[in-house]
Amino acid sequence: MTKSNATQSVTITVDGGYFPSTVTLKQGVPATVTFNRISTTGCLDQVQFPDRNLVTDLPLNTPQTFTIDTSAAGEQPFSCGMGMVHGKVVVAP
Ligand SMILES: [Cu+2]
Numbered sequence: 001m002t003k004s005n006a007t008q009s010v011t012i013t014v015d016g017g018y019f020p021s022t023v024t025l026k027q028g029v030p031a032t033v034t035f036n037r038i039s040t041t042g043c044l045d046q047v048q049f050p051d052r053n054l055v056t057d058l059p060l061n062t063p064q065t066f067t068i069d070t071s072a073a074g075e076q077p078f079s080c081g082m083g084m085v086h087g088k089v090v091v092a093p
Pocket residue numbers: 043044080081082083084085
């Protein structure tokens with residue numbers, strides 16, 4: 001018997017918006033999403049996951065990595081600190 005140790009990770013570039021603004025992860029596979037803010041354009045110096053009550057600073061050129069719960073399929077929205085610029089993490093079977 002072998003145990004899969006697969007993981008998945010994606011990086012979102014923050015440059016006046018989120019690129020890409022939607023990322024899709026496979027359900028049940030441990031996952032991280034990294035935000036890499038590379039410009040001071042816009043108001044994206046914080047990211048929040050409202051469903052998780054999580055607000056985190058995104059220092060310039062300092063990638064910040066978040067663990068994503070992939071145990072259930074669904075969408076996990078995120079936005080800038082003021083809720084003006086939006087993206088989402090989609091967990092899909
Ligand atoms: Cu904003």
